[in-house]
Amino acid sequence: MPAAPHVVIVGGGFGGLYAAKALDRAPLRVTVIDRRNHHLFQPLLYQVAMAGLSPGDIAYPIRSILRRQANARVLLAEVEAVDLGARRVSLAGEDSLAYDYLILAPGVRHAYFGHEEWEAFAPGLKSLEDALEIRRRMLLAFERAERETDAAERRRLLTFVIVGAGPTGVELAGALADIARNVLVSDFRAIDPREARILLLEHGPRVLPPFPESLSARALASLRRLGVEVRCGRAVTGVGTDGVRLGDERIESRTVLWAAGVAASPLARTLGVPLDRAGRVLVEADLSVPGHPEAFVVGDLAACLDETARPLPGVAPAAIQAGRHAARNILRAASGRSSEPFRYLDRGNLATIGRAAAVADFGFLRISGAIAWLLWIVVHIFFLIGFRNRAIVLLEWAWAYFTSQRGARLITGDVRRRFEPPRGR
Amino acid sequence: MPAAPHVVIVGGGFGGLYAAKALDRAPLRVTVIDRRNHHLFQPLLYQVAMAGLSPGDIAYPIRSILRRQANARVLLAEVEAVDLGARRVSLAGEDSLAYDYLILAPGVRHAYFGHEEWEAFAPGLKSLEDALEIRRRMLLAFERAERETDAAERRRLLTFVIVGAGPTGVELAGALADIARNVLVSDFRAIDPREARILLLEHGPRVLPPFPESLSARALASLRRLGVEVRCGRAVTGVGTDGVRLGDERIESRTVLWAAGVAASPLARTLGVPLDRAGRVLVEADLSVPGHPEAFVVGDLAACLDETARPLPGVAPAAIQAGRHAARNILRAASGRSSEPFRYLDRGNLATIGRAAAVADFGFLRISGAIAWLLWIVVHIFFLIGFRNRAIVLLEWAWAYFTSQRGARLITGDVRRRFEPPRGR
Numbered sequence: 001m002p003a004a005p006h007v008v009i010v011g012g013g014f015g016g017l018y019a020a021k022a023l024d025r026a027p028l029r030v031t032v033i034d035r036r037n038h039h040l041f042q043p044l045l046y047q048v049a050m051a052g053l054s055p056g057d058i059a060y061p062i063r064s065i066l067r068r069q070a071n072a073r074v075l076l077a078e079v080e081a082v083d084l085g086a087r088r089v090s091l092a093g094e095d096s097l098a099y100d101y102l103i104l105a106p107g108v109r110h111a112y113f114g115h116e117e118w119e120a121f122a123p124g125l126k127s128l129e130d131a132l133e134i135r136r137r138m139l140l141a142f143e144r145a146e147r148e149t150d151a152a153e154r155r156r157l158l159t160f161v162i163v164g165a166g167p168t169g170v171e172l173a174g175a176l177a178d179i180a181r182n183v184l185v186s187d188f189r190a191i192d193p194r195e196a197r198i199l200l201l202e203h204g205p206r207v208l209p210p211f212p213e214s215l216s217a218r219a220l221a222s223l224r225r226l227g228v229e230v231r232c233g234r235a236v237t238g239v240g241t242d243g244v245r246l247g248d249e250r251i252e253s254r255t256v257l258w259a260a261g262v263a264a265s266p267l268a269r270t271l272g273v274p275l276d277r278a279g280r281v282l283v284e285a286d287l288s289v290p291g292h293p294e295a296f297v298v299g300d301l302a303a304c305l306d307e308t309a310r311p312l313p314g315v316a317p318a319a320i321q322a323g324r325h326a327a328r329n330i331l332r333a334a335s336g337r338s339s340e341p342f343r344y345l346d347r348g349n350l351a352t353i354g355r356a357a358a359v360a361d362f363g364f365l366r367i368s369g370a371i372a373w374l375l376w377i378v379v380h381i382f383f384l385i386g387f388r389n390r391a392i393v394l395l396e397w398a399w400a401y402f403t404s405q406r407g408a409r410l411i412t413g414d415v416r417r418r419f420e421p422p423r424g425r
Numbered sequence: 426m427p428a429a430p431h432v433v434i435v436g437g438g439f440g441g442l443y444a445a446k447a448l449d450r451a452p453l454r455v456t457v458i459d460r461r462n463h464h465l466f467q468p469l470l471y472q473v474a475m476a477g478l479s480p481g482d483i484a485y486p487i488r489s490i491l492r493r494q495a496n497a498r499v500l501l502a503e504v505e506a507v508d509l510g511a512r513r514v515s516l517a518g519e520d521s522l523a524y525d526y527l528i529l530a531p532g533v534r535h536a537y538f539g540h541e542e543w544e545a546f547a548p549g550l551k552s553l554e555d556a557l558e559i560r561r562r563m564l565l566a567f568e569r570a571e572r573e574t575d576a577a578e579r580r581r582l583l584t585f586v587i588v589g590a591g592p593t594g595v596e597l598a599g600a601l602a603d604i605a606r607n608v609l610v611s612d613f614r615a616i617d618p619r620e621a622r623i624l625l626l627e628h629g630p631r632v633l634p635p636f637p638e639s640l641s642a643r644a645l646a647s648l649r650r651l652g653v654e655v656r657c658g659r660a661v662t663g664v665g666t667d668g669v670r671l672g673d674e675r676i677e678s679r680t681v682l683w684a685a686g687v688a689a690s691p692l693a694r695t696l697g698v699p700l701d702r703a704g705r706v707l708v709e710a711d712l713s714v715p716g717h718p719e720a721f722v723v724g725d726l727a728a729c730l731d732e733t734a735r736p737l738p739g740v741a742p743a744a745i746q747a748g749r750h751a752a753r754n755i756l757r758a759a760s761g762r763s764s765e766p767f768r769y770l771d772r773g774n775l776a777t778i779g780r781a782a783a784v785a786d787f788g789f790l791r792i793s794g795a796i797a798w799l800l801w802i803v804v805h806i807f808f809l810i811g812f813r814n815r816a817i818v819l820l821e822w823a824w825a826y827f828t829s830q831r832g833a834r835l836i837t838g839d840v841r842r843r844f845e846p847p848r849g850r
Contacts, residue, residue, distance in 0.1 A: 037568060037836045054481040061834045063612040073614040076568040076836075095572075128837050143462060143501040147520075187488040189498040391824075392817060399816075409486045411462045411501075412553050 004029050004071075005334055008089055008099035010079045010267070012039050012062040015105035015299030015319035015326075022327035024069045028334065031097065033089070035078040037061055040128060041384050043316055044393070046168060048131035050175035051139065051409045052400060055128045057393050060386050079106070081270035084292050101330045102295040104267065104281075105323060108314070111263035111278075118239040122258040125168060132412065134257055138176065139411050141255045142184060145191045152252075158196045159253040161244050163236050164260030165202035166209060167351040170219060172257060173200040174354030177226035182355070183409075199251060201244070202232045203260070208351055208359065210313060215359040218368040222357040236260075262314065264301050276303040285341035287326050293339065296329065298322035304342065312344055316383065321345060352376045355401070429454050429496075430759055433514055433524035435504045435692070437464050437487040439741045440530035440724030440748035447752035449494045453759065456522065458514070460503040462486050465553060466809050468741055469818070471593060473556035475600035476564065476834045477825055480553045482818050485811050504531070506695035509717050526755045527720040529692065529706075530748060533739070536688035536703075543664040547681040550593060557837065559682055563601065564836050566680045567609060570616045577677075583621045584678040586669050588661050589685030590627035591634060592776040595644060597682060598625040599779030602651035607780070608834075624676060626669070627657045628685070633776055633784065635738060640784040643793040647782040661685075687739065689726050701728040710766035712751050718764065721751035729767065737769055741808065746770060777801045780826070 004027050009016045012034035020032050038059040047053040066072045078092040082104065090096040110124030123133050138160070145157035160176055162169050177198050184193035200207070200223065206216040207223065207230060223230055231246065238245035243253035264279030273289055274282050280303035281289060287302060289295045299319035304312055312318045321344060329339040348362035350372070358372035367375075377397065384390050429452050434441045437459035445457050463484040472478040491497045503517040507529065515521040535549030548558050563585070570582035585601055587594050602623050609618035625632070625648065631641040632648065632655060648655055656671065663670035668678040689704030698714055699707050705728035706714060712727060714720040724744035729737055737743045746769060754764040773787035775797070783797035792800075802822065806815050 037564065037834070054479040055835055055837060056479040059835050061612070064834070067611045074612075075572060076565075077572070128835070132837070139462065140501075147500060147502065186492045187486070187499075391820060395816060395820065409462070409489070410480055410484050410553070412480060412557070 005100035006031065006098065007101045007103065007330060008033065008097055009103045009105065010034075010082075010089065011105035011107055011299070012036070012074070013042070013105060013107050013299060013319065014316045015107075015323035016103060017062065017065065017323070018320045019103045019105065019298065019323035019327040020066060020072055021069070022324045023071065023330070026071065026331055026334070028071060028101075028330070030069075030072040031075060031099075032062060032066065032072060033075045033077050033079055033091070033097075034062055035076070036127070037063070037076050038128075039065060039385065041389075042126075043380060044384070045125055045128075045131050046171045046175060048128065049125055049134040049138070050172065050179060051135050052175065053393060053396055055132065057389055057396065058384070059128060060389065065385060079267060082267065082295075084271055084273070084289065084295055087294070100294065101333070103323070103326050103330075104295065104297045104301060105299040105319070106265040106267050106301055108262035108264055108300040110258055111261040112258070113261060115239070118258070121239045121241060122163060122244075122256040124258040125172070126262075136411050137255050138179075139409060142188065142191070142193060142196075143411075144254075146188050147190075154191065155197075156243065156252045157254050158191065158193075159199070159243070159251070159255075160196060161199045161201065161251055161253045161256045163201050163239075163244065163256065163258050165200050165204075165207040165230065165232070166259060169200055169202070169257075169259035170207055170223065170351055170353055172259060173198055173223060173228045174226055174352065174357070177223075177228050178354045181227065197229065198227065199229045199231065199253075201234070201236060201246060202230070203235045205233050207232065211349060211351070211359060211361050212366060215361055215366055215368060219351065219353055219359050222353040222368075225357075226354050262300065268301055278303070286329055286339040287322055287342050288329070288339065293333065296326035298326050313346075313349070315349070317347060318344055350376045350379060430525035431456065431523065432526045432528065432755060433458065433522060434528045434530065435459075435507075435514065436530035436532055436724070437461070437499070438467070438530060438532050438724060438744065440532075440744035440751075441528060442487065442490065442748070443745045444528045444530065444723065444748035444752040445491060445494070445497055447749045448496065448755070451496065451756055451759070453496060453526075453755070455494070455497040456500060456524075457487060457491065457497060458500045458502050458504055458516070458522075459487055460501070461552070462488070462501050463553075464490060464810065466814075467551075468805060469809070470550055470553075470556050471596045471600060473553065474550055474559040474563070475597065475604060476560050477600065478818060478821055480557065482814055482821065483809070484553060485814065490810060504692060507692065507720075509696055509698070509714065509720055512719070525719065526758070528748070528751050528755070529720065529722045529726060530724040530744070531690040531692050531726055533687035533689055533725040535683055536686040537683070538686060540664070543683070546664045546666060547588060547669075547683040549683040550597070551687075561836050562680050563604075564834060567613065567616070567618060567621075568836075569679075571613050572615075579616065580622075581668065581677045582679050583616065583618075584624070584668070584676070584680075585621060586624045586626065586676055586678045586681045588626050588664075588669065588681065588683050590625050590629075590632040590655065590657070591684060594625060594627070594684035595632055595648065595776055595778055597684060598623055598648060598653045599651055599777065599782070602648075602653050603779045606652065622654065623652065624654045624656065624678075626659070626661060626671060627655070628660045630658050632657065636774060636776070636784060636786050637791060640786055640791055640793060644776065644778055644784050647778040647793075650782075651779050687725065693726055703728070711754055711764040712747055712767050713754070713764065718758065721754065723747035723751050738771075738774070740774070742772060743769055775801045775804060 006029045009032045041058040044058045063074045081090045088096045112118045148154040180193045180196040208216045281297045287296045300314045325342045352358040358376045359368045360372040431454045434457045466483040469483045488499045506515045513521045537543045566582045573579040605618045605621040633641045668676045706722045712721045725739045750767045777783040783801045784793045785797040
């Protein structure tokens with residue numbers, strides 16, 4: 001009897017993980033490769049950055065998730081290239097791995113639109129390390145302001161700029177306003193954290209571009225109620241140690257956070273197939289790579305259009321659905337059937353804005369305010385993997401809501417760096 | 426009216442924090458200086474290292490603990506020197522701070538007994554960063570073993586050496602055995618984590634030297650039941666990338682942890698007063714520095730003898746009692762009364778050994794086994810600061826006990842370092 005066909009899945013995010021689970025009990029060998037040992041629940045990453053949750057609350061070892069799936073194994077390794085012709089992936093070091101079927105789901109990274117030098121001054125939010133770095137900078141800015149005697153420098157330290165008003169930027173701004181106005185309020189003696197200035201900058205004409213205009217307007221009103229200054233319609237033209245430039249205007253700030261854009265994983269370029277402008281793979285309707293029916297791309301790296309010809313949103317449900325679909329197409333191929341086109345079922349969009357405010361768009365129904373916020377909680381708890389994490393996160397949120405405290409206000413990392421201004425990593 | 430006398434407290438550990446709290450409502454200005462923003466509940470640090478708890482569970486911002494104490498402020502800063510004559514402490518950077526009364530409680534660091542080069546290969550456990558580094562090395566050793574094809578190298582990766590069998594070493598060994606035998610057991614495909622070899626090395630004649638011999642013997646039996654190999658009575662003579670040397674014997678291992686000794690904070694040397702061999706300050710009976718009745722040293726940096734002429738143990742209750750005593754002596758001095766000598770009240774000693782086993786020594790009563798373990802839980806939860814942390818830690822422990830899972834099995838840190846063998850920091 002020949003060995004069962006080998007499915008290699010690159011990436012243990014939503015796309016890769018749900019693909020692996022969809023292959024449970026199939027007569028296949030499944031290998032999931034990720035350069036981190038944990039699956040990360042990215043929709044709540046901003047709460048780790050804003051000291052509301054601990055890394056362990058939203059991350060779970062991929063091995064543990066798949067421990068009972070006998071046909072799956074997990075490798076902690078970095079995939080450096082894919083050879084579609086030879087059907088092999090090369091790992092960092094000397095190893096390479098042959099596959100019969102491939103699912104590529106490596107995700108995306110931050111993009112600075114040709115200004116990669118901005119990254120040192122304006123970290124983005126993709127990994128737990130990013131979140132802890134943003135948390136460190138945010139908490140340190142308040143600590144340094146408490147010790148600062150120069151009024152202008154204190155002003156700069158208490159000015160926070162968030163570039164990009166998509167869901168991540170809006171969530172960061174709302175959580176930061178909540179921390180400054182409610183959580184830190186009686187902790188300091190020399191400064192009043194409520195005086196912190198929080199600016200949210202958006203190149204486009206309105207906040208939350210993927211949402212309908214009416215919900216953008218309500219999100220804007222919620223942000224303003226929290227004291228966030230929103231500036232739309234102008235592009236950031238410079239980022240440095242002293243703040244950002246917005247056209248001719250200089251905004252002086254010691255803490256700039258980047259939520260403005262993503263770029264495809266460099267893995268895409270090793271494929272030798274056509275990519276779109278953002279570096280994503282132009283996949284077939286069944287999510288396969290053109291000319292390679294055995295190789296699929298899912299999640300943020302796949303450029304596929306839904307039936308209205310809009311690109312798929314970079315959200316967890318789209319990645320999960322695509323991952324499961326690719327897995328089903330592999331099962332079909334393995335049993336000699338032809339593959340089926342992918343159809344994204346948009347169940348709606350949610351974004352939260354600080355405490356007890358959110359917007360939800362279900363197409364036929366648009367809601368905002370406290371009910372949208374409760375819905376947001378239910379949906380996120382439901383999708384958070386593992387009973388334990390759900391219980392802990394609920395407890396943390398209840399505690400935060402009723403006490404206005406935060407459980408994870410720790411500055412960690414290199415002790416020496418702790419006293420330096422944030423000048424890159 | 427002159428300004429209230431200024432009390433500077435260096436260190437927000439048990440000694441410093443409880444000293445600050447004992448000065449609540451006193452007509453004094455209190456400044457607590459720490460180079461970290463959090464108080465750390467050190468007795469549970471080994472659980473962070475062994476992936477049972479998250480950093481946020483056992484650490485709490487010092488600011489938040491003292492937020493309602495109107496006479497106290499908190500500075501995130503590093504104290505570099507103390508000028509006892511001028512009554513000033515110098516901070517890293519250019520600042521310095523004048524005091525009327527001083528409480529020095531900076532704690533200790535690891536000591537490698539003249540072999541500081543061993544630190545890179547055998548990290549110790551004093552800070553959250555240390556704990557995360559130890560966790561990273563421990564989890565990575567299993568990950569690398571899963572991918573390793575060479576049997577000898579796999580053996581080295583699955584051999585863990587802990588140097589020093591005091592309470593920390595015993596707790597680390599017990600928790601590591603529990604993880605390898607119970608937690609990781611079905612997560613791997615190529616290796617069986619139960620085959621991991623865990624060695625606990627002790628220079629002295631028995632484990633848990635501060636405990637009576639009968640309890641040491643019971644702890645040893647518990648460790649053996651967990652499969653830990655214990656070697657007493659020989660000193661480690663070498664530590665490197667390949668393992669440790671124990672006299673003539675080489676023990677090959679890729680993961681060596683250090684729990685063998687501590688040295689005083691270098692701050693002690695800036696005082697210009699007599700120190701003991703370990704670099705600790707030889708304080709007067711009232712905990713003051715000889716010749717400086719306004720300056721006190723508490724916690725692990727103080728070399729003071731109890732009435733039986735044994736040095737005080739480096740445990741939290743001793744630091745708490747000394748911190749409170751120094752605070753009371755300052756209150757006496759501020760109201761013109763003379764200071765009183767410190768007397769340590771030893772309420773007993775506890776150490777835990779893995780799952781459902783512990784030893785407790787109350788002098789008149791010595792217990793071990795499950796009852797000692799329950800007692801250990803009650804005591805540690807009671808002293809853990811903050812309602813929230815107590816609730817979360819209890820939940821984590823209950824979950825870990827009933828499911829044999831661990832909530833914090835995350836490898837974080839620099840991505841590039843993740844694939845390198847642990848060669849120093």
